[in-house]
Amino acid sequence: MEYLDRIAETGHGMIFASSSIYEIIKDLCLLGSRFSGTESEKEAQEYLKNYIKELGIEPMEFEFEYTGWYRGTCSFFLQTEETKFFPSFSLVYSPSTEDEGLEGKLIDGGGGSETELKRIQNELKGNIVMIHSGQTEEGWLHRRIKYANAVEFGAKAFLFANHNPGQLFPTGSIRSNRFGEIPAIGISKETYEYIKEQLHRKENVGGKISVLNHSAQTKSKHIIWEIEGEKRDEIIVIGGHYDGHDLAQGATDNAGSIAALLELTKIMKEIKFIPKRTIRFIAFGVEEFGVVGSTIYVNNVNVDNVKVMINVDGLIGHIQKVVACGGNIEMLQLINDMKDQFLYEPIVMKTIITASDNYPFLLKGIPNICIYSQNPDPESGRGYGHTSADTFDKITKLDAKLSLGFIFSFLLEFSSLEEIPNRMKEKEVITLLREANLEENLKILEKWPFN
Numbered sequence: 001m002e003y004l005d006r007i008a009e010t011g012h013g014m015i016f017a018s019s020s021i022y023e024i025i026k027d028l029c030l031l032g033s034r035f036s037g038t039e040s041e042k043e044a045q046e047y048l049k050n051y052i053k054e055l056g057i058e059p060m061e062f063e064f065e066y067t068g069w070y071r072g073t074c075s076f077f078l079q080t081e082e083t084k085f086f087p088s089f090s091l092v093y094s095p096s097t098e099d100e101g102l103e104g105k106l107i108d109g110g111g112g113s114e115t116e117l118k119r120i121q122n123e124l125k126g127n128i129v130m131i132h133s134g135q136t137e138e139g140w141l142h143r144r145i146k147y148a149n150a151v152e153f154g155a156k157a158f159l160f161a162n163h164n165p166g167q168l169f170p171t172g173s174i175r176s177n178r179f180g181e182i183p184a185i186g187i188s189k190e191t192y193e194y195i196k197e198q199l200h201r202k203e204n205v206g207g208k209i210s211v212l213n214h215s216a217q218t219k220s221k222h223i224i225w226e227i228e229g230e231k232r233d234e235i236i237v238i239g240g241h242y243d244g245h246d247l248a249q250g251a252t253d254n255a256g257s258i259a260a261l262l263e264l265t266k267i268m269k270e271i272k273f274i275p276k277r278t279i280r281f282i283a284f285g286v287e288e289f290g291v292v293g294s295t296i297y298v299n300n301v302n303v304d305n306v307k308v309m310i311n312v313d314g315l316i317g318h319i320q321k322v323v324a325c326g327g328n329i330e331m332l333q334l335i336n337d338m339k340d341q342f343l344y345e346p347i348v349m350k351t352i353i354t355a356s357d358n359y360p361f362l363l364k365g366i367p368n369i370c371i372y373s374q375n376p377d378p379e380s381g382r383g384y385g386h387t388s389a390d391t392f393d394k395i396t397k398l399d400a401k402l403s404l405g406f407i408f409s410f411l412l413e414f415s416s417l418e419e420i421p422n423r424m425k426e427k428e429v430i431t432l433l434r435e436a437n438l439e440e441n442l443k444i445l446e447k448w449p450f451n
């Protein structure tokens, strides 16, 4: 039997005979949210390091500083003839209001695309805009784009409404590594629907928001470890973020992926797998603040030897996997040619994922892949992600094992490739992003480092 086949057989046997991945997911979730700047973030770092040390590998750390954001209080009142309280939650990097709070007319901004906001631009100035997390008239737009649009059109505050039911507030960052211009809070779909109905019935529907949050320069770290390959100086990075949002356990986003990285390491170590190239595992900190940690990493570490970056974000949660090939047509062909060798077939797409840890690597010209699981209902977007319902009970043991088996087979095949698509020159990266129609949005997001 060929070396790789033997490794695959033993590895898959171990994966399906054990439920340890599921136990790790629960461990990480029970530590808490792992939200940047909290105790549970530090506990997660220790957990990762201890796990790796027990495998006989010495973990490394990459420490960095970023703009910390600390949650204070948040309240929202609907003001018609009477005043009614609705639960709400500050979005990450929301600034505080003045002590007396902020008042304004409530305006429905729909999906928050430029098209939609332009239509109501006269009403937006100096008022509070409500924008939902679902589809816009311009397709799917990231929350940070919607926020930037609201700021651009002169809104005084940003109410981010969940488009999925369940009395769940959506959270997420509104800027990357800096505070936003206007206060931003999350409200449930049910609150949003109630307010919209009031807007139909009444002339003046106002809102009052009081928010208090704090800022402080803060340190975080990535936890890094390697499995040495035959070619010591050719590196395949596989990484994912270990931080989550403070209202949740961040089970699917992204404890599941981190548990998979740990289990992959354990299996490869136990079966003494020697990959063709060195595999560098990175558990990234501070992704949920706008891909902050990985951006700092690629800008401060020599990544010349990194041949490819494989990002796992939301790997576990649904059985169907998606492999997004970072806009790289060669990569797309390569993965399509290989996909029969994986545990089961993923959906392979050319798509460039810009709001996760693979993106900073792309900016350095490194071929990159983002692997995640596909919600069977595409309209649900993040689904329970970024809400308090992203908890470990949403993950089944079967999904955890299948996902681990999938990524194990993927990594075995990928790390053994004779050739990997070449790195891109800056010019090629710019062309790639322009051709994907991303330039304008990336500039709005302050994620366009080119002149």
Ligand SMILES: [Zn+2]
Pocket: 241, 253, 254, 313, 314
């Ligand atoms: Zn994520």
